[in-house]
Amino acid sequence: MKINAAVALKKGEPLVLRELSLDELRSDEVQVRLVATGVCHTDAIVRDQVYPTPLPAVLGHEGAGIVEAVGTSVTSVEVGDHVVLSFPSCGVCSSCLSGYPAYCLDLNALAFGGARTDGSTAFSDEDGSPVSSHFFGQSSFASVSNVAERSVVKISKDVPLDIVGPLGCGIQTGAGAVLNVLEPEAGSSIVIFGTGAVGMSALLAAVLANSTTIIAVDIVDSRLERAMQLGATHTINSKTEDAVERVREITAGGANYAVDTTGNARVFAQMTKSLGTLGHGALVGAAAPGTESPVDIGSLLLTGITISMVIEGDSVPQTFIPKLISLYQAGRFPFDKLVKKYDFADINTAFADSESGETLKPVVVF
Structure with a gap:
């Protein structure tokens, strides 16, 4: 053919x-x-x-x-x-x-x-x-x-x-990281690093999960404006602001949950520092093999945080994708x-x- x-x-x-x-x-x-x-x-x-x-x-x-x-x-x-x-x-x-x-x-x-x-x-x-x-x-x-x-x-x-x-792929990756891995409870805080399609999908999932503090971090103002339209409660341009300092200020000590969609070594380190005690972060961004991040394990040990490496939103596509479609049809995703x-x-x-x-x-x- x-x-x-x-x-x-x-x-x-x-x-x-x-x-x-x-x-x-x-x-x-x-x-x-x-x-x-x-x-x-x-x-x-x-x-x-x-x-x-x-x-x-x-x-x-x-x-x-x-x-x-x-x-x-x-x-x-x-x-x-x-x-x-x-x-x-x-x-x-x-x-x-x-x-x-x-x-x-x-x-x-x-x-x-x-x-x-x-x-x-x-x-x-x-x-x-x-x-x-x-x-x-x-x-x-x-x-x-x-x-x-x-x-x-x-x-x-x-x-x-x-x-x-x-x-x-992209949408189930962001949404699945939130809904299948982090599973934020209603009223929780979450920070999302990177507001491309994967990050915005994570944001939509956080809205769906009833997180009440949703922080979007990026270096492109137009994307941050879009994030606000889609449900973010706060935005941070990390080119002009200290993202870690601002997240900890907004959340009074650190976010409950975080997602890094960038695969950038520096941003990954920022994500770990943005989490509060017993917080849970997920890395979903693809990075080149050999990419290493300077993570301060001496300080992080005292926080009890969890970091998950997440592929494809930990989903089973044959069950998760129809669920996302059902939520879309109901106007919720x-x-x-x-x-x-x-x-x-x-x-x-x-x-x-x-x-x-x-x-x-x-x-x-x-």
């Missing part, structure tokens, strides 16, 4: 739109015609080979579309179903069997390996050469893709497919306010606008 895709050809270069061949569906795969897909920071850092996936590659890991065919062993969906695509997992390791598929022991190979476990790729170029596929089990920067069944989440057909893709749509042909503009901060969550529509 001939399909259209945005291909990462060389490190750091814009994606190139081209026609590829899609191979035969495997028994444990679902063929999905994409309606839309989110553009995520992880796509950018893989394009730039901070996290290496063999190039050329079809990236994309926040897809949404309609099932066109199913493999012979697939039982979770059928032709015509509407689906959101999320991260892959093996389903049989100790983490998967314990209900933590985001910590699948084979996640790195399944998400970033660029091929099926047998080494084959779903895509090939016009000369027959292989193009890396199955990025996060899906490679959603393609008009049609053969997707690992465990990356597929069935959703109701009354939900607009052109906005739900980001639930597969308005994640659509984070989305700006682009034509698929303008995917590189979507990347640029995300990097500049002009757009919180770009979604390209086929």
Whole structure:
């Protein structure tokens, strides 16, 4: 089958739109015609080979579309179903069997390996050469893709497919960090470092959880203004203010909860210092391997704080994503306010606008 895709050809270069061949569906795969897909920071850092996936590659890991065919062993969906695509997992390791598929022991190979476990790729170029596929089990920067069944989440057909893709990664990451890991009680305080799509999703989740002091920290005033519109009670521009000092002032000693969405070593240290006694912080921001943070363990020992490293919001996509959709439909989780749509042909503009901060969550529509 001939399909259209945005291909990462060389490190750091814009994606190139081209026609590829899609191979035969495997028994444990679902063929999905994409309606839309989110553009995520992880796509950018893989394009730039901070996290290496063999190039050329079809990236994309926040897809949404309609099932066109199913493999012979697939039982979770059928032709015509509407689906959101999320991260892959093996389903049989100790983490998967314990209900933590985001910590699948084979996640790195399944998400970033660029091929099926047998080494084959779903895509090939016009000369027959292989193009890396199955990025996060899906490679959603393609008009049609053969997707690992465990990356597929069935959703109701009354939900607009052109906005739900980001639930597969960025939005479930921020929301899940708050709702699944931190679990703030009503009336609590929380500080969120970084107000991109993941941070804003964490903010929406904090509002949902009835936190009454919600502090957004960033260096872009326009994003801080947006955070106030979405439910923040306080904002801090850490370029002009001492974030730790201001958080401790606002919360009378330190926040109950905190989320670092930046993956920045200095910001991570600020998060640990912003927590009050017995506070709980979550790191969700991706950092380059080898990134180290100067954390004062001598002082922090006396606080009893907890720091959690969180992947994909500690979620089980097949149960958590439908819950987020239900909350959205009830008007309690308005994640659509984070989305700006682009034509698929303008995917590189979507990347640029995300990097500049002009757009919180770009979604390209086929």
